[in-house]
Amino acid sequence: MNQSPRTPVIAGNWKMNLNPGEAAALIRETKPLVADAGCGVVFCVPFVDLHAALEAARGSNIKIGAQNCHWEEKGAFTGEISARMLRDIGAEYVITGHSERRALFGDTNETVARRSRAALDAGLTVILCVGEYLEQRQQDITLEVVRTQTKIALAGISAAELARVIIAYEPVWAIGTGLTATAEQANEVSRGIRGLLGELYGQASADGAVIQYGGSMNAANAASLLAQPEVDGGLIGGASLKAADFAAIVAAADASGTASRA
Numbered sequence: 001m002n003q004s005p006r007t008p009v010i011a012g013n014w015k016m017n018l019n020p021g022e023a024a025a026l027i028r029e030t031k032p033l034v035a036d037a038g039c040g041v042v043f044c045v046p047f048v049d050l051h052a053a054l055e056a057a058r059g060s061n062i063k064i065g066a067q068n069c070h071w072e073e074k075g076a077f078t079g080e081i082s083a084r085m086l087r088d089i090g091a092e093y094v095i096t097g098h099s100e101r102r103a104l105f106g107d108t109n110e111t112v113a114r115r116s117r118a119a120l121d122a123g124l125t126v127i128l129c130v131g132e133y134l135e136q137r138q139q140d141i142t143l144e145v146v147r148t149q150t151k152i153a154l155a156g157i158s159a160a161e162l163a164r165v166i167i168a169y170e171p172v173w174a175i176g177t178g179l180t181a182t183a184e185q186a187n188e189v190s191r192g193i194r195g196l197l198g199e200l201y202g203q204a205s206a207d208g209a210v211i212q213y214g215g216s217m218n219a220a221n222a223a224s225l226l227a228q229p230e231v232d233g234g235l236i237g238g239a240s241l242k243a244a245d246f247a248a249i250v251a252a253a254d255a256s257g258t259a260s261r262a
């Protein structure tokens with residue numbers, strides 16, 4: 001049983017899936033299934049789905065976010081979307097530093113830091129993704145990698161702002177592969193990240209920080225991952241596209257925290 005005092009957050013990352021009509025339908029289907037959730041529930045959707053998703057989620061406990069933002073507020077940045085634009089439309093969350101953006105679209109620790117900074121300035125909550133490649137795990141440098149990613153992304157972010165930062169530990173080798181970190185691996189890396197937060201911000205801030213696990217989390221494996229004391233929720237890819245599977249993960253998060261919050 002997870003004895004953490006933190007309220008877990010289960011966030012779906014839809015990636016480049018679902019058009020606005022499909023987005024609204026999935027949210028309408030999910031809404032009643034998660035209505036009694038004790039944890040936070042978020043869907044991070046494609047930009048073009050934001051409006052439909054916000055409309056469909058209105059009046060429910062489902063929060064809506066995006067999957068990326070630019071660091072400038074406006075200007076000649078063809079094809080980009082600013083954090084302020086996301087906030088203006090009603091989004092409350094944004095993912096920064098997802099490994100797909102790092103690997104496929106040139107994001108670096110420095111651009112992730114700038115995106116995160118802009119998101120906080122715009123009033124958004126950041127879901128900051130960090131995680132190692134398989135070779136890095138095999139070289140036994142996982143903790144160094146995620147510490148470096150986290151430290152650079154958080155440079156210039158205050159302890160007060162850290163309350164609007166969720167860190168998602170997503171081992172790259174577990175994303176979309178069906179491979180999952182063991183519960184012990186997820187817990188160990190999360191503990192390492194929390195240790196860094198303690199060094200940077202002090203113990204109280206570190207103890208309050210939400211650290212999710214992401215990487216092939218699904219209805220079957222969620223309970224054991226979420227039972228870990230350092231794992232405060234999940235960032236869910238494929239399984240967030242099915243209402244029943246996503247709701248089962250939300251239920252697992254609630255079950256993991258019931259004893260500790262009772």
Ligand code: 13P
Nearest residue numbers: 013175176215216237238
């Ligand atoms: P999967 O759950 O599909 O492995 O994706 C995880 C992820 O990348 C969430 O951001």
